[in-house]
Each structure stands twice: as structure tokens, then as C-alpha cells.
Amino acid sequence: MIALTVNGKAYSLDVESETPLLWVIRDELGMTGTKFGCGIAQCGACTVHVDGEAVRSCSIQIGDVANKNITTIEGLSPDAKHPVQQAWLAEDVPQCGYCQSGQIMAAVAFLKEHPKPTDADIDANLTNICRCGTYVRIRSAIHRAAALMKT
Amino acid sequence: MNRIANTSITRRHFVIASASAAGGLAISVAFPGLADAASIGMQAWGPETAPNEINAFLAIDPDGSILIRSPHQEMGQGAITALPMIVAEELECDWSKVKVEYASPARNLREKNVYGEMTTVGSRGVRTSWQMLLQAGASARERLIAAAAHRWNVPPSECEAANSRVTHKATGRSLDYGALAADAAKINLDKEPAIRTPDQFKLIGKRVARLDTPLKINGSAKFAIDTQVPGMVYAAVAACPVFGGKLKSVDETPAKGRRGVLQVVKLDNAVVVVADRFWRAKEALALLKPEWDVGEAGNTDSAQFAKLYRDTLDGAMVNARNDGNVDDAFGKGGKIVEAVYEAPHLAHATMEPLNATVHLQADKLEVWLGSQTPMGTIRQAAAASGLKPEQIVIHNCFLGGGFGRRSINDEMRQAILVAKDVGKPVKLVWTREEDMTHDRYRPQAAVRMKAALGADGMPTAFDARIAVGSILRSTGINKVESGIEAQAVEGFANIPYAIPSVRVGCMLKNTHVPVMFWRSVGSSQNAFFVESYIDELAQAAGQDPYKFRRALLAGKSDFLGVLDTIAVKSDWGKPLGQGRGRGIAIHECYGSIIGQVAEVTVSQKGEVKVDRVVAAVDCGHVVNPGIVEAQIQSGVIYGLSAALYGEITIKQGRVEQANFDEYQVVRLADTPKIEVYLALSGGKKWGGIGEPGTAATAPAVANAVFAATGTRVRSMPLKNIKLPGPV
Numbered sequence: 001m002i003a004l005t006v007n008g009k010a011y012s013l014d015v016e017s018e019t020p021l022l023w024v025i026r027d028e029l030g031m032t033g034t035k036f037g038c039g040i041a042q043c044g045a046c047t048v049h050v051d052g053e054a055v056r057s058c059s060i061q062i063g064d065v066a067n068k069n070i071t072t073i074e075g076l077s078p079d080a081k082h083p084v085q086q087a088w089l090a091e092d093v094p095q096c097g098y099c100q101s102g103q104i105m106a107a108v109a110f111l112k113e114h115p116k117p118t119d120a121d122i123d124a125n126l127t128n129i130c131r132c133g134t135y136v137r138i139r140s141a142i143h144r145a146a147a148l149m150k151t
Numbered sequence: 152m153n154r155i156a157n158t159s160i161t162r163r164h165f166v167i168a169s170a171s172a173a174g175g176l177a178i179s180v181a182f183p184g185l186a187d188a189a190s191i192g193m194q195a196w197g198p199e200t201a202p203n204e205i206n207a208f209l210a211i212d213p214d215g216s217i218l219i220r221s222p223h224q225e226m227g228q229g230a231i232t233a234l235p236m237i238v239a240e241e242l243e244c245d246w247s248k249v250k251v252e253y254a255s256p257a258r259n260l261r262e263k264n265v266y267g268e269m270t271t272v273g274s275r276g277v278r279t280s281w282q283m284l285l286q287a288g289a290s291a292r293e294r295l296i297a298a299a300a301h302r303w304n305v306p307p308s309e310c311e312a313a314n315s316r317v318t319h320k321a322t323g324r325s326l327d328y329g330a331l332a333a334d335a336a337k338i339n340l341d342k343e344p345a346i347r348t349p350d351q352f353k354l355i356g357k358r359v360a361r362l363d364t365p366l367k368i369n370g371s372a373k374f375a376i377d378t379q380v381p382g383m384v385y386a387a388v389a390a391c392p393v394f395g396g397k398l399k400s401v402d403e404t405p406a407k408g409r410r411g412v413l414q415v416v417k418l419d420n421a422v423v424v425v426a427d428r429f430w431r432a433k434e435a436l437a438l439l440k441p442e443w444d445v446g447e448a449g450n451t452d453s454a455q456f457a458k459l460y461r462d463t464l465d466g467a468m469v470n471a472r473n474d475g476n477v478d479d480a481f482g483k484g485g486k487i488v489e490a491v492y493e494a495p496h497l498a499h500a501t502m503e504p505l506n507a508t509v510h511l512q513a514d515k516l517e518v519w520l521g522s523q524t525p526m527g528t529i530r531q532a533a534a535a536s537g538l539k540p541e542q543i544v545i546h547n548c549f550l551g552g553g554f555g556r557r558s559i560n561d562e563m564r565q566a567i568l569v570a571k572d573v574g575k576p577v578k579l580v581w582t583r584e585e586d587m588t589h590d591r592y593r594p595q596a597a598v599r600m601k602a603a604l605g606a607d608g609m610p611t612a613f614d615a616r617i618a619v620g621s622i623l624r625s626t627g628i629n630k631v632e633s634g635i636e637a638q639a640v641e642g643f644a645n646i647p648y649a650i651p652s653v654r655v656g657c658m659l660k661n662t663h664v665p666v667m668f669w670r671s672v673g674s675s676q677n678a679f680f681v682e683s684y685i686d687e688l689a690q691a692a693g694q695d696p697y698k699f700r701r702a703l704l705a706g707k708s709d710f711l712g713v714l715d716t717i718a719v720k721s722d723w724g725k726p727l728g729q730g731r732g733r734g735i736a737i738h739e740c741y742g743s744i745i746g747q748v749a750e751v752t753v754s755q756k757g758e759v760k761v762d763r764v765v766a767a768v769d770c771g772h773v774v775n776p777g778i779v780e781a782q783i784q785s786g787v788i789y790g791l792s793a794a795l796y797g798e799i800t801i802k803q804g805r806v807e808q809a810n811f812d813e814y815q816v817v818r819l820a821d822t823p824k825i826e827v828y829l830a831l832s833g834g835k836k837w838g839g840i841g842e843p844g845t846a847a848t849a850p851a852v853a854n855a856v857f858a859a860t861g862t863r864v865r866s867m868p869l870k871n872i873k874l875p876g877p878v
């Protein structure tokens with residue numbers, strides 16, 4: 001049995017310790033906001049927070065996050081009112097939406113490290129793929145979120 | 152248009168509404184902001200019919216809530232926001248009371264295409280459905296007015312509809328739509344109302360927030376891959392790596408007995424492992440070593456294909472167009488410019504890998520997937536299951552990207568075949584590797600272009616010879632006995648430039664690699680060919696590429712509107728400095744004209760960075776400028792991925808790129824500043840917006856690279872081109 005906390009709730013799971021965290025979240029816990037895009041840590045669609053840090057959950061084994069605190073998009077805020085979500089809403093960022101949970105989770109962690117980011121900071125640190133090409137609006141939304149978080 | 156009128160009279164399932172809806176105060180927010188936005192549920196589909204239908208597109212409940220059904224699917228392009236806006240434009244309703252769902256494919260089948268073709272391809276959403284949707288809204292509004300007039304015993308002409316209420320002007324009496332819907336549904340109008348003209352639009356043209364955004368910022372939007380059906384098992388699949396190959400044999404032992412593994416299923420060209428969890432299925436599958444019968448195709452590679460297409464340029468062609476006398480013009484001398492251009496296969500690489508969940512029962516098949524062509528999906532599901540089309544229920548989900556890939560559902564066919572074997576609901580998911588190596592790709596192509604320039608430098612003749620894979624043959628849509636398909640020659644056959652003699656020849660050649668529609672289809676490579684080549688002609692004529700195009704487009708005010716906009720907004724002609732350059736391109740496709748100016752910097756090492764793209768579009772009319780802007784940005788990024796990196800290569804008959812490490816795409820670091828301008832010509836033009844943005848990016852970038860380096864780029868992607876660094 002492997003113990004972990006997801007979105008504040010404690011779980012004890014009978015799964016192989018090498019199971020990627022992504023598939024535990026999606027198929028064991030049935031939380032589908034976290035997406036599968038590549039499986040090899042390339043795209044970031046599966047980004048979650050492990051003890052507050054952004055992690056590509058397809059490429060980390062459940063055995064390595066035992067007893068840690070996991071936050072998924074579902075647990076980011078109870079009412080989609082996190083400043084990053086609000087900024088995403090105001091800028092109408094998503095298109096197909098499939099990458100957006102990962103984009104938001106990556107942006108939240110990024111803003112903790114870079115509360116006043118420049119475009120260059122954003123470009124250098126955020127590497128999630130969006131095949132719909134929402135990048136221009138992602139940039140604007142991150143600046144907007146940074147401003148919201150300051151106030 | 153008559154289609155709507157008919158349906159609204161023959162509506163079924165009507166239930167008398169209660170008369171209890173309160174009179175209340177008029178709400179006067181005409182175009183509410185985010186707080187009052189209309190809404191959509193986590194899953195895009197709902198019941199096929201609703202109790203209070205006024206027509207197939209519209210139901211109004213006694214509480215005044217309004218259900219609008221979208222005949223096209225949402226794959227990021229904004230259909231389920233823009234299309235309901237068109238209905239609401241005529242309906243005169245309170246937008247905040249609108250709820251949107253997909254129209255039902257099964258009902259469309261039953262009711263003889265009441266929703267039209269329902270295909271979400273070819274940038275068709277708005278441009279093929281706008282009249283039908285305006286009519287649906289107008290017809291419903293007139294019925295609501297007639298119902299109120301009847302109740303007050305006054306002529307309908309004395310009544311007015313606004314913001315979900317009908318008001319009798321003289322007496323000030325008014326009723327909410329919710330109180331009138333039941334009566335309205337029973338009304339037969341003598342004559343269906345005329346639809347509005349664009350100068351009368353109030354909601355159309357407004358930057359209304361997308362309805363799906365709230366679901367896409369908290370993980371609640373349901374994609375096919377998120378489907379959970381009680382009792383469902385998971386399937387991981389490995390199809391023969393060489394297209395057309397067959398499964399010879401596979402030793403199942405390594406998978407057997409592993410935790411959760413239920414079954415190994417052998418299909419004619421694939422091995423499938425079924426397990427209680429997807430990851431367990433995928434891990435067990437990786438242990439199998441299937442033997443494939445790959446045939447001759449197993450000896451092919453991309454170099455052979457490149458030679459095939461180049462050699463084809465010297466053989467016989469079928470003419471798609473032959474105006475004037477090209478051979479005569481070439482005989483007259485003058486400067487001759489000739490060049491061969493090439494384009495590679497490309498993968499769609501939708502962000503959501505292909506997947507489908509199916510529940511097959513004796514007399515019914517339910518499918519959850521993302522389909523761009525639900526009516527075709529019904530036919531494919533019927534063929535694979537042996538059931539009748541009426542027994543198929545398609546739950547079309549939010550599509551995690553389409554770009555053409557989700558117009559044939561290979562993943563669903565596999566899932567149905569597996570379900571037949573397993574006897575349980577099956578969720579079959581392609582890994583990224585499976586998705587990238589079993590796509591149906593953008594066709595490979597080679598083109599030779601030749602032109603003669605007159606004494607004034609302007610072209611007198613243009614001769615294009617195109618060798619490309621046939622999409623219609625590869626997909627089985629059509630045998631193309633004429634030898635010409637529109638996709639192969641688009642952009643050439645309709646080249647907009649005034650050239651006295653034009654000949655466009657084409658020879659379709661397919662290999663074993665399946666090819667299909669890829670965002671902007673033929674335009675995705677042909678715009679690169681034509682617009683780069685026109686730049687070559689401008690250079691040969693010693694003219695500025697913008698002014699050269701301008702002269703050749705004289706009198707075409709819509710093209711000139713786009714061209715002048717991008718020239719002005721991009722500061723065309725203003726020096727950029729060492730290692731930098733601007734390139735311009737303009738192209739018409741899907742009823743719209745797209746122009747782009749790209750600004751690039753080429754490093755000393757020859758690396759290309761696109762700094763800025765200035766785009767202008769003439770799609771005639773705009774339903775929602777926020778969505779148009781996003782689609783052009785999206786198209787530019789998709790086109791830029793292809794221009795910088797996009798290339799699927801074949802070795803020993805199989806695709807060499809399997810994931811995003813090998814098939815690189817644009818990320819934030821590569822994203823230029825993108826400016827989008829509207830240069831609308833209005834009138835009868837209602838152009839598409841999902842695809843045009845993609846077509847113009849590669850040539851604009853390639854021409855900018857030429858301006859910066861003096862190196863002409865005649866094949867894609869740029870990563871393969873050795874650039875000398877700045878001139």
C-alpha cells in the first residue's frame with residue numbers, strides 16, 4: 001500500500017510502486033483534469049504540484065511521491081478563483097483546452113518563483129506544449145495573474 | 152434555408168409548458184460580460200430532444216432558459232460559442248440564459264440532416280451554417296411574437312421582441328419567452344421571416360467570451376479520454392509499424408499473468424492488450440514482440456519518395472487549368488525563372504492522442520470519442536460493428552485538437568473490434584508513439600514552377616507542375632478518376648495574380664503512407680510554394696515583393712485591403728538591420744484571404760528566430776473578433792511548427808518520429824509577437840477562419856529568411872536548411 005495526499009485528501013493505494021503518478025490520478029482516483037499528452041515529460045499536459053513544485057506526473061513513479069502532498073487542477077481552488085485561473089478566464093486563453101490544466105499548474109508554480117516575470121522569463125521557464133498555439137494569450141494571462149497576485 | 156422552416160413545423164416531443172413564468176422586470180443587459188455569460192455543461196452532448204423545442208436548434212423552458220444546439224463540434228476553434236451567437240442574434244434573447252449543447256448525430260440521421268452535414272472540417276462552421284442558424288433564430292422569434300400577439304389579441308406587427316421578452320408597444324404589456332414558448336411551438340407562420348442583413352447585426356461582431364473557458368480552466372471539460380463507463384476495461388494497441396502490413400504472429404506469454412492483464416487481442420494488423428488499467432495494458436504490450444508481414448513497403452524510405460515525386464515532375468500531367476498559351480509565351484523569350492520546391496509529410500499531433508470508448512451490446516453501440524465528422528463516424532461504427540446506423544449512439548466529446556485528424560476514426564474501429572472480443576465496455580487509448588506513427592499524414596509533394604517575365608518585369612506566363620499524394624484516394628473517399636483533386640491544386644488553380652497565361656498540371660502519386668487533411672490541407676504546402684516563388688519572381692524583376700504583388704493584384708480590392716494592411720502595420724520598407732528581414736505572403740483559402748508579414752532574425756550560426764508576425768484577414772464578416780484573433784494566432788503557431796521543425800520521415804517503411812522529442816513543435820520560446828488585423832470586405836463573403844492562418848506562415852517566414860540572408864528556402868522545414876548567417 002502506498003500512502004499519499006491528493007488535494008488535501010489522504011489515500012492508501014494498492015498499486016505497483018512504479019506506476020506513473022499520472023495514471024494513478026486518472027485511473028485509480030478518477031480525476032481526469034490532469035491529461036496524458038506524451039508520457040515522456042515532453043509536453044507538460046500532466047503537470048501537477050508535488051509539495052508545491054510543478055512536476056510532470058507521467059514521468060514520476062508513485063513510489064517516489066509516497067507520503068507527499070499532491071495538488072491537481074481540481075484542487076487548485078474550490079471555485080476556479082485562483083488568480084491564474086481568473087487571468088486565464090479574462091484572457092479567454094483555452095482553445096481545445098486539452099493542455100490547459102498543465103499550463104495553469106505550470107504557471108502557478110512559475111509565478112511563485114517569478115512574481116514579476118518578463119516575457120523572457122516566461123519563455124525560458126515555461127515549456128509546456130499547446131498544439132492550438134494559445135501561447136500569445138498565455139503570456140498575457142501570466143502578466144495579468146502576476147498583477148492580480150500583487151494586489 | 153427552407154430546411155429550418157420545415158422542421159420547426161414538424162417538431163416532435165412538445166410538452167405544454169406551465170403558464171407560471173413570472174412577468175417581472177426587463178433585464179436590459181444586451182451583451183453581458185463574463186459574469187452573465189451563457190453556459191455549457193462539462194460534457195458537450197445532452198439528450199437528443201428537449202420538452203420545449205421551438206425547432207431542432209432551440210428549446211425554451213418555462214423559466215426562460217434557452218437551449219441552443221450547435222451543429223458543429225468544438226475542437227478549439229470556438230464553434231460552440233460563435234454558432235449559438237448567430238442563433239441568438241435573431242432570437243433577441245438574453246445571452247446569459249443560453250445553454251449550449253452539440254446537436255445529436257443520431258437525430259440528424261433520423262430527421263434527414265436537419266442539422267446539415269455536421270462536419271467540422273474545411274473551416275466550415277460559420278461559413279456553411281450561418282444562414283441556417285440565423286433562420287432558426289428568426290423563425291423562433293417570429294413564433295414567439297405571434298404567440299404573444301395571439302394572447303393579447305393584437306396584430307403581431309404591433310409587438311416587438313427584445314432581451315427574451317415580447318412587448319406590445321402600445322400598451323406596454325410584455326411576456327417572457329419562457330411563458331410563450333409552449334404556444335410558439337404550435338404556431339405555423341404563413342411565411343418564414345427574412346433573415347437580417349449584416350448592417351442590422353447587434354450581437355454578431357461582438358467580442359463575447361467563449362462559453363467553454365470556465366470548463367477548461369478547472370479540468371472539468373470532458374474529453375473522450377476522460378470517459379468512465381461502469382465495468383470498462385482499458386486497451387493499449389500496437390499496430391503494424393509499416394502501413395498496410397499484417398500481424399503474422401505474436402507470443403502472448405510475456406503479457407499473460409501480469410497484474411491486471413485480462414486478454415491479448417489480435418487484430419488483422421495490430422496487437423492489443425486489455426487490462427483493468429491503461430498503464431498495465433501499455434506495460435504488458437511493451438513486452439510483446441509481434442511478427443509482422445510488412446511486404447515490399449518495408450523497404451521504402453523518404454529519400455525514395457522524394458525522388459518519386461521529383462521524377463514525377465518530368466512525366467505526364469493532367470491540367471487543372473490552362474489559360475492563354477503558356478508555351479507560346481515561353482517561346483517569346485524574356486527572362487525565364489524556374490525552381491523546384493518540396494514539402495514533407497507532417498503529423499497532426501493533436502494534443503489529445505486518439506482514443507475511443509465503446510460499449511457494444513447486442514442491439515446498440517455507444518461510442519465516446521472526439522469526431523470532426525459524426526455522421527461519418529456513425530457509418531464507420533456501423534461497418535465495424537455490423538449494427539445498423541440507427542443503433543449507433545455517438546457521444547461526441549470536446550475534441551483535444553482535430554486539425555483534420557479526427558475526421559476518420561481509426562481508433563474507434565479498433566475499439567469496436569476489441570469490444571467484440573472482450574464483451575465489456577472498452578476504452579482504447581493510443582500512446583503518443585502510436586498516434587504519431589499511425590497518423591494519416593499531410594501528403595509529401597514536389598512542384599516545379601516556371602515563369603517568363605516581360606520587358607517590364609511582370610510575368611507573362613506561369614507554368615506549375617505538381618506531384619503530390621492524393622488524399623481522396625488514400626482515405627477511400629473517391630478514386631479521383633479525373634486525375635485531379637481540388638486539395639492538390641488549391642492555391643495554384645486559383646492563383647490570384649494577373650498573369651496572361653497560366654497552366655497548372657498535376658499528377659497524383661500515392662505510396663503506402665496514408666495521407667489526409669491537415670490544417671489548411673493543400674494550401675498548407677501550396678501557399679508556401681506559390682508565395683515563395685512569387686518572391687523569386689519579384690527578385691528577378693528587381694522589384695519590392697510587396698509592390699510586385701500589389702501590381703499583380705490590381706483591381707482586386709479585397710486582396711489589396713489585406714496586403715496593404717499588413718504592409719502598413721508591419722512598417723514594410725523600414726530597415727531592420729543586420730541579420731534581420733521581413734517576408735510577406737498572401738493566400739486565399741476556405742473563402743478567406745490571409746496575409747502575413749514575418750520578421751526574423753538569423754543568428755551568426757544560421758539559427759532562425761521569428762520575432763513578429765503581422766497578420767490580416769478578410770473573412771468577409773466576423774461573428775466574434777476574439778475568436779477570429781485566437782484562430783489566426785493558432786494558425787500561425789501551427790504553421791510555424793511546420794515551417795521550423797515539421798517533418799515525418801520514413802525508414803524501412805515506418806515513421807521515424809514517435810514523440811515530441813523527435814517531432815519538435817513550437818513552444819513559448821519560439822512564439823513570436825503576433826498581431827491580428829481585420830480587413831473585411833463584407834458583402835456576400837463569409838469565409839472560414841480555422842485554417843487560413845496556417846497557410847501563409849511558412850512562405851512569410853521563408854521570404855523573411857531570404858531577406859535576412861539571401862538564401863532562398865525551397866523546401867521545409869527550416870531546421871534542415873543550412874543558412875550562411877546574415878548577409
Ligand code: FES
Nearest residue numbers: 037038039044058
Ligand atoms: S504527458 Fe507528461 S509531459 Fe507529456
Ligand code: FES
Nearest residue numbers: 096097130131132
Ligand atoms: S488549447 Fe489545445 S493544446 Fe492547448
